[in-house]
Amino acid sequence: MVQITELGYVALGVKNLAEWTAFASSIIGLEAFDEGEPGRAYLRMDYWRHRIILDEDGSDDLNVLGFRVAGVEEFRAMARRLTDAGVAVRIGSPAEADARRVLEIMMLNDASGYPIEIFHGPQVQADRPFHPGRRMHGRFRTGDGGMGHLIQHQTVGLDRTYEFYKLLGMRGGVEYRIPIPGAPGPAELLFMHCNERDHTVAFGAPGKKRINHLMLEVENFDDVGLTYEIVQRAGLAMAMTPGRHANDHMYSFYFMNPSGWMIEIGWGARAATHQSEYYQRDTYGHAPVPGVMKGVMEI
Ligand SMILES: [Fe+2]
Structure with a gap:
């Protein structure tokens, strides 16, 4: 197909x-x-x-x-x-x-x-190697997994969203069911993949913008630490503390970009499993920074 x-x-x-x-x-x-x-x-x-x-x-x-x-x-x-x-x-x-x-x-x-x-x-410019905008220990991980992943907004419900992205040949399903105190049911997040990356697009986050965050993966763990330090020194708003996701096993942290949505820098993700499973929380970390996450989303 x-x-x-x-x-x-x-x-x-x-x-x-x-x-x-x-x-x-x-x-x-x-x-x-x-x-x-x-x-x-x-x-x-x-x-x-x-x-x-x-x-x-x-x-x-x-x-x-x-x-x-x-x-x-x-x-x-x-x-x-x-x-x-x-x-x-x-x-x-x-x-x-x-x-x-x-x-x-x-x-x-x-x-x-x-x-x-x-x-x-x-267009692939084989004669023009990537030249990072500042020092890096390694490179961004792209290749067969594409440029990264994102969570985006949807307005028609997760079922219709799933059916549309299935048309594009993507697979996936709900991977998080997060208990919300006082709510009638858990918050559900839908993740879809099309290659070795655990997910390429995901849905279910609250927020007004189309995009919630864009994740870019680095090949060298030290580039997560280096970026973290650079973000801190620049005085930019951290959005979520470092942690490891339960679904893609990504070790990452989140910070705000000039447009008011988030960038996630991650390392160490596992490949898509092709079998469905779900989680109620992350492996550890990824605590929302109080006050920063208003109107964005929390996972
Ligand atoms: Fe992410």
Whole structure:
């Protein structure tokens, strides 16, 4: 069955492009560059031409998820499957594909109406090794697992959200059922995967923004510690203390970015298990920092 193979890129809307590029390079360690396009900058984390597109549109939110399929046949099969399922798909023009530096692109919305792009053939710059924005012990872990994972908002319920992402060839289910004192039932979080990464997209967090957090994984444990120290020294708001997730086994911590949502820097995740199980809490840590998490979410 044709399926999404990875989260290839994301497009973020930001209020202050200069602040965001400085944050991305000096705090996270991403490589920032621009091509002279007004209000736009790019972030690299490996050999891909870019992994993050920053647009200064004032939204301070996720604009587009870019999902990859393997090649031209999978691209056609995915367009057919989505169309047959009643999803409105628009095949992008060659100029639109070129703007994203991919061979072909289609545009659609997910079940909640959030924009998605599906593409094949990203431009890989083999002659341009990743150059981190500040010192790093190792590199970002991308490869077959894609650029990372995120939790995003949904407006149609977890069941319809699951059915939509299943159409994209993703697998998954509820992995957390968190008891909430005084509530009639637990808070449920839905996790979907499409490759070796435990989850690529997840749902169920409260919050008004489309994106709750973006997780970028590092290959060297010391880059988690280094980033933690850099965030502290910069006086940025920590959102969750270091800890290990029960589902993907990621050792990580969370901090706020200039757009008011969270970045998670993690290390040591296990591969997707392909069998469902659920948890009521994390292995340890990940305590929300009081006052910072208002309107974001707590896990
Ligand atoms: Fe995460």
